[in-house]
Amino acid sequence: VIWITRGAGYGPWVARTGRPRSARADAAILDAARAALAELGWGGLSMADVAGRAGVAKTTLYRRWANKNELAVDVLAALFDELRLPDHGSLAADVEDVVLQFATLLERPETKTALMAVVAESTHDDRLRRRVRTAIVDRQKRLVVLGRHRAQNRGELPPDGAGAPGQVDLVFDVIAGAVIHRILVSGEPVDAPWASALSALLLGGLTALR
Amino acid sequence: VIWITRGAGYGPWVARTGRPRSARADAAILDAARAALAELGWGGLSMADVAGRAGVAKTTLYRRWANKNELAVDVLAALFDELRLPDHGSLAADVEDVVLQFATLLERPETKTALMAVVAESTHDDRLRRRVRTAIVDRQKRLVVLGRHRAQNRGELPPDGAGAPGQVDLVFDVIAGAVIHRILVSGEPVDAPWASALSALLLGGLTALR
Amino acid sequence: VIWITRGAGYGPWVARTGRPRSARADAAILDAARAALAELGWGGLSMADVAGRAGVAKTTLYRRWANKNELAVDVLAALFDELRLPDHGSLAADVEDVVLQFATLLERPETKTALMAVVAESTHDDRLRRRVRTAIVDRQKRLVVLGRHRAQNRGELPPDGAGAPGQVDLVFDVIAGAVIHRILVSGEPVDAPWASALSALLLGGLTALR
């Protein structure tokens, strides 16, 4: 039998002998880490506690993740992967929907405490920064790209011009940044009116940019 | 003789006896903490180290701040207070200027490492959240209010209508959030073209909102 | 106005100006220290706590005693000064009486905890050792000297010979040492039978020494 080194698919397939890693342990650890984050916050999160909750030895955690930052990134990545972009027939409605979804995600205690903490740690840890980028940032840009594509098909937006990639980034930073800032920094709720105002501001601005 | 309670002016005047707190220590600690953050990052920041750099006993730190989170908020607040809103004669230019200033502030290692960390901790600490809000968020909204006021005087914006306060908050969250997200999460630089694009998007959107 | 430097009467009379020391404070401090020792033991004794109990500032303590060891010696000396040697008409009875008195003194929590602690500290502090010696040891040898004098007058003991001073010391070390060791080290009570056995052993031994 052949299995692969752990991780998000980095590296080639490697033949291994010996007892294979327990898939149940993987899931149990991620679940336990999410629960611990929700209950205790980043500062209260400890590897020993996660191991205890997962019914697993600390060794088993460290065999899979180098440290608690990397574990947290994987927890976050799984949470972010729950975001979806449903087609409501108009760009404005799609944006509002995803804004509210993102807000719901950020209101969850595990997300709000872990996201900022991981970003903070990543400012002094290149390996972590790359991991955040590939596992979360670049991965979620798919939502902007998809929304833009649909809007172009509907004729709401012109086809890609020269500044296309930069515009995707700008839109992504504005949407994600505004939501994060409102919820985590300002500490205000994101509700439908606010989502609609942000959407209107953004789409109005995009039109004006041309 | 009457002393006042230390801190950023919270609470009423209180009569005090005994040796007064050393104002030199206050300044030395904040300076030392800023330097330590810049050098070592959030994870490397330790109260003992800060005390050592400041030439002060650990006790003296804990007499003023309950823990390193609260100390960090005050360090950040002082850094944010360096932001200025110069009058360039047009709203667009003013926005671009403050965006670049904010970016410069966020590129400083002490700011980038501490801001996210403090926000992360504040999600599980109400006292800290309030402190972030009063010492940083509410305090910096002055920039948006002032910019808006100037623009109204110039005739670039209409006088305050019904949604004025909400619009201030929205603009603040969009500007601050976008800059923070681009620099800290996406890990991309904020340069003049990007600042100008953000400014254009925002002002275009504001016009469209009416 | 003329008063004297504090302490157990060491040094000459010295003229002083300014506000005189408060005699009430002296007594209050010694009382408070005794009470604190009884309640908290040596390890729990703190100068700040004593000051609080005495309703006095820490400054006031340190103006009188250089540190808590010296304060404790004075507390102990006052306790030991309560010992008396009543005349029961026979040396055996006198010894038994003083043994039981000493035991009662040592059963008091303030004595038992402070005596050993001060002796322990004195092993690394010459000034303290001298103070223990003059204020406690040499002072209480009076009991042995007096008892011996009375016994000689009764004809129970021969007049002083060559080894007299050494014998006083030996008897003192045996009585005090045995009682201290039984109560504090062995942790056994000193009752009348034991006191009588010790007295018999001692007097029998003294007779045999000749």
Place this chain on the structure above:
Amino acid sequence: VIWITRGAGYGPWVARTGRPRSARADAAILDAARAALAELGWGGLSMADVAGRAGVAKTTLYRRWANKNELAVDVLAALFDELRLPDHGSLAADVEDVVLQFATLLERPETKTALMAVVAESTHDDRLRRRVRTAIVDRQKRLVVLGRHRAQNRGELPPDGAGAPGQVDLVFDVIAGAVIHRILVSGEPVDAPWASALSALLLGGLTALR
């Protein structure tokens, strides 16, 4: 595989999993603590310093001993275990020998500073008092019991009568107490003449007791 609980054999055999305690660490810590006591005295003894000298983490100390008092008892117990009772052919000579041995032990700086300190602390700490008793007091009574046994075999003492155990205790308290008091409290040296006088006093007294 089965490990036993660490410690001086208290408690039953217990099955253990996980990495076993390091026996080298045990020895290194006790050695380091003895050295630190000798150099710095009780007041200067700190757990961190001991850990440093032993090349061991502080955690490793606290895993074995609850605090520095309990560590000190074990250091003392090991020191006291060096006492031997050689057979000189007469009770008087045996007593003198052990008195001088005990005096030598008490002159060692580590013993003199720690013994009294531990006894002082034990007056407010039952657990510590029990530990002192089992590890030191009861353990060293073996010397008295052995000496008595030999003397009985030689015909110097009658066989055990009714008051035997009490007499062992009395003799133990007198010898140990007198030596401790002379050295630590009175601050006088224990030399051969003094040892011989004490021995004579004691044996004369024992004879007279019958």
Place this chain on the structure above:
DNA sequence: TCCTAAGCGAGACGGTACGTCGTGTCTTCGG
């Protein structure tokens, strides 16, 4: 069927920071 190499639990280990406490000194004021 056994061999063997890795996984696994348990928990000890060397480190490091935490936040608290006590010491003895100092710096204010007012008596």
Place this chain on the structure above:
DNA sequence: CCGAAGACACGACGTACCGTCTCGCTTAGGA
């Protein structure tokens, strides 16, 4: 000069968590 109040420098305390290690036991593939 005394006294109160309390800040100060210093340094130890005992706890908690990190990430590594060392045990014996388990598991599953390949020989």
